[in-house]
Amino acid sequence: MSPTILFDGIDEPGLNTIDVYRRRGGYEMLQRALTTMTPQQVLDELLASGLRGRGGAGFPTGKKVSFIPAAHVDKYLVCNADESEPGTFKDRELMQKSPHMLIEGMVIGAYAAGANRSFIYIRGEYIEQADIIDAALIEAAAAGFLGENILGSGFDLSLVLHRGAGAYICGEETGLLDSLEGKRGNPRLKPPFPANQGLYQGPTLINNVETLATIPHIIRMGGAEYAKIGTESSAGTKLVSVSGNVQRPGNYEVELGTPSREIVYDLAGGPPEGREVKFWFPGGSSSPVLLAEDLDLPYDFDSLAKAGSMLGSGAIIVVDDSVPVVDVALKLAKFYRHESCGKCTPCREGTRWTVSMLERVDNGLATPMDLDIMASVQEQIIGNCLCVLGDAMAMPIGSMVKKFRDEFESHIEQARARNPFLGQGGPREPDPVLLQGAGNA
Amino acid sequence: MIGRRKKKSTTAELERRPPADLPPRPPAREVTRFGHGSRVPGWDDAVDLTKDPAEIPDPAATPVPAELRNEIEAHMANYPDFHSAAIPALAAAQRHHGWCSPEAIEQAACVMRLTPGYLISVASFYDMLETRPVGRNSVYVCTNISCSLCGADELFERLKQETDGDPDINLRSFECLGACDIAPMASVNGIYVGPIAMDEVPKLVEQIRSGVPPLPNKQLHLRKSTDPNAAARALPPTATPDPWSTSYGPPMGDTVTGPPAAIEQPPEGL
Numbered sequence A: 001m002s003p004t005i006l007f008d009g010i011d012e013p014g015l016n017t018i019d020v021y022r023r024r025g026g027y028e029m030l031q032r033a034l035t036t037m038t039p040q041q042v043l044d045e046l047l048a049s050g051l052r053g054r055g056g057a058g059f060p061t062g063k064k065v066s067f068i069p070a071a072h073v074d075k076y077l078v079c080n081a082d083e084s085e086p087g088t089f090k091d092r093e094l095m096q097k098s099p100h101m102l103i104e105g106m107v108i109g110a111y112a113a114g115a116n117r118s119f120i121y122i123r124g125e126y127i128e129q130a131d132i133i134d135a136a137l138i139e140a141a142a143a144g145f146l147g148e149n150i151l152g153s154g155f156d157l158s159l160v161l162h163r164g165a166g167a168y169i170c171g172e173e174t175g176l177l178d179s180l181e182g183k184r185g186n187p188r189l190k191p192p193f194p195a196n197q198g199l200y201q202g203p204t205l206i207n208n209v210e211t212l213a214t215i216p217h218i219i220r221m222g223g224a225e226y227a228k229i230g231t232e233s234s235a236g237t238k239l240v241s242v243s244g245n246v247q248r249p250g251n252y253e254v255e256l257g258t259p260s261r262e263i264v265y266d267l268a269g270g271p272p273e274g275r276e277v278k279f280w281f282p283g284g285s286s287s288p289v290l291l292a293e294d295l296d297l298p299y300d301f302d303s304l305a306k307a308g309s310m311l312g313s314g315a316i317i318v319v320d321d322s323v324p325v326v327d328v329a330l331k332l333a334k335f336y337r338h339e340s341c342g343k344c345t346p347c348r349e350g351t352r353w354t355v356s357m358l359e360r361v362d363n364g365l366a367t368p369m370d371l372d373i374m375a376s377v378q379e380q381i382i383g384n385c386l387c388v389l390g391d392a393m394a395m396p397i398g399s400m401v402k403k404f405r406d407e408f409e410s411h412i413e414q415a416r417a418r419n420p421f422l423g424q425g426g427p428r429e430p431d432p433v434l435l436q437g438a439g440n441a
Numbered sequence B: 001m002i003g004r005r006k007k008k009s010t011t012a013e014l015e016r017r018p019p020a021d022l023p024p025r026p027p028a029r030e031v032t033r034f035g036h037g038s039r040v041p042g043w044d045d046a047v048d049l050t051k052d053p054a055e056i057p058d059p060a061a062t063p064v065p066a067e068l069r070n071e072i073e074a075h076m077a078n079y080p081d082f083h084s085a086a087i088p089a090l091a092a093a094q095r096h097h098g099w100c101s102p103e104a105i106e107q108a109a110c111v112m113r114l115t116p117g118y119l120i121s122v123a124s125f126y127d128m129l130e131t132r133p134v135g136r137n138s139v140y141v142c143t144n145i146s147c148s149l150c151g152a153d154e155l156f157e158r159l160k161q162e163t164d165g166d167p168d169i170n171l172r173s174f175e176c177l178g179a180c181d182i183a184p185m186a187s188v189n190g191i192y193v194g195p196i197a198m199d200e201v202p203k204l205v206e207q208i209r210s211g212v213p214p215l216p217n218k219q220l221h222l223r224k225s226t227d228p229n230a231a232a233r234a235l236p237p238t239a240t241p242d243p244w245s246t247s248y249g250p251p252m253g254d255t256v257t258g259p260p261a262a263i264e265q266p267p268e269g270l
Helices: A018-023 A028-036 A039-049 A061-066 A090-097 A099-113 A127-142 A173-180 A209-221 A223-227 A260-267 A292-296 A301-306 A325-339 A345-363 A368-381 A389-403 A405-418 A432-439 B011-016 B066-077 B082-097 B102-112 B116-123 B145-149 B152-163 B198-210
Strands: A076-081 A117-122 A158-163 A204-208 A237-244 A250-255 A277-281 A315-320 B137-142 B169-174 B186-188 B191-193
Touching: A018 A099, A018 A127, A028 A099, A028 A209, A039 A061, A039 A099, A039 A209, A039 A223, A061 A099, A061 A204, A076 A099, A076 A173, A076 A209, A090 A099, A090 A127, A090 A209, A090 A237, A099 A117, A099 A127, A099 A158, A099 A204, A099 A209, A117 A127, A117 A173, A127 A158, A127 B191, A158 B082, A173 A204, A204 A209, A209 A223, A237 A260, A237 B145, A250 A260, A260 A277, A260 A292, A260 A315, A277 A292, A277 A389, A315 B145, A325 A345, A325 A389, A325 A405, A325 B145, A345 A368, A345 A389, A345 A405, A368 A389, A368 A405, A389 A405, B066 B082, B066 B102, B082 B102, B082 B116, B102 B116, B137 B152, B137 B198, B145 B152, B152 B169, B152 B198, B169 B198, B186 B198
Parallel strands: A076 A117, A076 A204, A117 A158, A237 A315, B137 B169
Antiparallel strands: A237 A250, A277 A315, B137 B186, B186 B191
């Protein structure tokens, strides 16, 4: 039985109110951290816990906090609640059912980083969740857990909920900062990293909802104790959102290092009767796909990285054998084309041309050479942009073309045979109508 | 890209060509076209280079509803830099006017002391800020990977048929709404509902039109977590006790069995 930390009894009715949360021991860790520990001690616990960021990059949280300079300047803590990675919905459930856990974690995190202003950037689509957090903020401020001189410790913190307005790119940390500053959400050049020059050019700590919500539990258990859960390099538990072709889609809290097969089959029920797993995304739609035989991999940061993919935001999307891989690739590419902010050329043009080429594949106009071109386009995108949105399309599409090349080729053949306007082989004239559809995005 | 050579069709090739009773040709992709077939509206409008750029609206000449002004000013007070309130201000103006109309943007710009151009640049970036008039009811259908694996494209088509261009409904397919566990789903005026079965679509559209809560038994907030350990633990003793365990008897009207409670015994010594 794996330990349950974040989701323990999260279905308790009324947990989103401060009364129920406090009855369950809520805000006790805030009291302990602020009144009996120094910021350095809190930071030491975070470092000892080995907690890694839960938003996608998996950067050690303690290290990130320690990068915030100690100087006496305005410092900021920003909670990234712009959960827009396709397949991810863990933060939604956490914020909806236990908003005070996040607030408590943010206050402790801000105490460790020395930040006096904090923001929750929540995506605009999460209207219900934002209303719940707004109500929780009022309760927490009334109880003296936010505001000036919290619990008599002399530590001040303001917390503002900022609602976004629908843009995937604002989940990228620097895009989020620009958006929070009231601009278009274009990513910034790094370095300088947000820890040095972030929001309003001040040192800024940005963390995911799940990461911040884990902090009170680390204070409660002690960093060393928390590090015992999970594997050596991936400590703790992870909320995994399982979706797609599974029988019981939903969020599951698992210990890192749990075999992936256990998550997909035992917890989520596996694909529907009579179907088999064809491939799966281990960490949201941005992660390179893995095949059914990779299901035996332990679900942790390093094992997935070794297998050529990534844990990302912890969203498993299962695709079964009834779905053509080209359909998934096209859907994916269209999403990234729509969400590319257009600042960097490789991403803006690369996503657009990838969609065009996949449409050619889908309607039978493509040749196997197009697959090579498509693969090379993906290589041109990776690492050549300010942020990783382009990479997030290039990596899964590249992996699909590589692992399912035969299917792509047979898809082209079948589409060509099916398409009555292309004739049956032999030299043919290009169809102007289809060409118009394929070439112009 | 492909050779433009025109080749005369031979008889053999004509025979290979598809027969005449083919299905109609697929239409070219629907692309919104403006003047002269351009994809950019107003591309051929002459630009008046002598004109000054739009300035910050004059408060005296721009009436702003007090409610909207107060809301925007409250947002501006939340941040160290008032620019941060751009998105909340535009969202407030949109709620007030139905969309980010030139008038709405002008009013927001007037309160925030910014140029309308700045706010237009922000409004045009975000999907939820509408830069053209839309229906009052927003219905976003998630059609991303997880949802479309569960039939979201079909749901979107059905909704499109059922709403049939109703100008009151702003139906659009949306990019991952973060609710893949209830796929296929839709966000109806901010309320997440799912999984929506195809035969529920007419009922859903009817509910949207009449302004009642959509599919009340399928709303997201009712959904219990799938994690086996998420169920509520046994409540600690300070919890509100079960009303039946403290009541003095069965509900009224039930037959009472057993000895009477101590309080009903006659006091000793009587």
